[in-house]
Amino acid sequence: MADFQSLSNPTRALISLDAWRHNLARLKAAAPTSKMMAVIKANAYGHGAVRAARALDDADAFGVARLGEAIELRESGVAQPIVLMEGVFSGEELSLAMDHQLDLVVHAEYQVDLLEQYELLRLSKNIAPVPRVVWVKLDTGMSRLGLQLGQAAEATKRLRALSLVGELRLMTHFACADEPDSPMTREQVHRFESELRAVALQGFEPSATGLANSAGILSWPSTHREWVRAGIALYGGSPIAGCTAESLGLKPVMTLSTEVIALRSIESGVSVGYGATWRAGRASRIATLAVGYADGIPRHLPSGSPVLIAGRRVPIVGRVSMDMITVDVTDLPEVTIGSPAVMWGEGLPVDEIAAAAGTISYELLCGVTRRVAFDYV
Numbered sequence: 136m137a138d139f140q141s142l143s144n145p146t147r148a149l150i151s152l153d154a155w156r157h158n159l160a161r162l163k164a165a166a167p168t169s170k171m172m173a174v175i176k177a178n179a180y181g182h183g184a185v186r187a188a189r190a191l192d193d194a195d196a197f198g199v200a201r202l203g204e205a206i207e208l209r210e211s212g213v214a215q216p217i218v219l220m221e222g223v224f225s226g227e228e229l230s231l232a233m234d235h236q237l238d239l240v241v242h243a244e245y246q247v248d249l250l251e252q253y254e255l256l257r258l259s260k261n262i263a264p265v266p267r268v269v270w271v272k273l274d275t276g277m278s279r280l281g282l283q284l285g286q287a288a289e290a291t292k293r294l295r296a297l298s299l300v301g302e303l304r305l306m307t308h309f310a311c312a313d314e315p316d317s318p319m320t321r322e323q324v325h326r327f328e329s330e331l332r333a334v335a336l337q338g339f340e341p342s343a344t345g346l347a348n349s350a351g352i353l354s355w356p357s358t359h360r361e362w363v364r365a366g367i368a369l370y371g372g373s374p375i376a377g378c379t380a381e382s383l384g385l386k387p388v389m390t391l392s393t394e395v396i397a398l399r400s401i402e403s404g405v406s407v408g409y410g411a412t413w414r415a416g417r418a419s420r421i422a423t424l425a426v427g428y429a430d431g432i433p434r435h436l437p438s439g440s441p442v443l444i445a446g447r448r449v450p451i452v453g454r455v456s457m458d459m460i461t462v463d464v465t466d467l468p469e470v471t472i473g474s475p476a477v478m479w480g481e482g483l484p485v486d487e488i489a490a491a492a493g494t495i496s497y498e499l500l501c502g503v504t505r506r507v508a509f510d511y512v
């Protein structure tokens with residue numbers, strides 16, 4: 136299909152393959168004895184999942200959230216292990232997952248039932264299922280996915296009886312690993328270990344375990360086990376509250392940029408944008424940029440939030456519109472029609488824009504829309 140979106144589209148996401156590889160190497164160095172699952176769900180946090188899998192082919196496995204995401208990767212030729220981190224939700228999904236050689240998470244009893252039913256069905260047709268890796272997920276405090284404490288022994292016993300379960304591993308997910316002072320992470324590790332002891336009493340020792348996300352990799356080395364799972368840090372976002380990505384040795388992968396498409400001088404007291412929410416306190420020069428909430432800039436990003444033009448920060452003034460924003464360039468006389476502007480990325484951390492918008496980098500990165508043209512360099 137012709138890519139009409141990128142025809143003279145001033146609004147582009149530049150994706151740095153070097154930065155991607157750099158961040159992966161940085162994270163592997165932080166957890167040198169663990170295997171690395173690169174989490175590329177949600178279209179690789181908005182960066183392009185197939186491109187991510189290619190750039191990050193040093194990873195030991197890929198993690199996704201939805202069956203469709205996994206199948207897209209397989210169909211594009213990705214041969215590494217792909218883990219469905221929420222498992223499957225129906226028998227049809229399980230069957231497709233098996234056809235595409237996907238590894239599964241089992242986080243609830245109904246999924247154990249699905250695996251048993253699938254196995255019975257296959258055996259009734261005299262087809263032995265091809266064994267897969269299955270990760271049993273424990274709920275150690277997130278209260279979202281995972282078997283409750285006390286359920287793992289029974290579930291692992293049932294799973295071990297299945298020929299489709301080749302290797303059985305245990306995992307959990309942290310709620311507060313981004314807060315270095317929170318006691319929650321230690322409590323979750325403690326619960327995980329006590330559940331491990333409970334399954335050991337049944338004579339079962341998992342072949343591997345995994346707990347750490349990006350924040351766990353970078354600030355909780357004691358939680359590194361056979362596997363770690365990196366998401367946001369691969370993309371150059373800081374996973375740790377109060378730490379910049381740069382100070383953690385991470386580089387921004389996506390630089391979202393646009394151009395000035397109009398310029399005007401206004402008198403003091405004149406308002407800018409919908410709702411006339413911002414008024415010039417002095418005679419001002421206002422630049423209009425070709426990016427808005429239809430490209431993924433949050434509409435509630437407030438006046439005063441920075442945009443980078445010619446290496447300098449200038450404030451957004453007035454409301455974000457669907458296709459445009461307005462910035463005050465009074466102090467940057469060199470700005471002309473066509474001047475490039477960076478919304479986030481190289482020179483302007485996405486974490487800072489996320490903070491200004493009252494959200495996290497994850498949401499901004501995932502929210503870049505298909506109208507934006509992507510360039511991989």
Ligand SMILES: *Cc1c(COP(=O)(O)O)cnc(C)c1O
Nearest residue numbers: 174220308348349364365366367
């Ligand atoms: C999304 C996700 C990750 C990655 O988390 P980051 O904070 O982006 O590193 C790891 N594990 C699971 C189960 C996830 O869903």
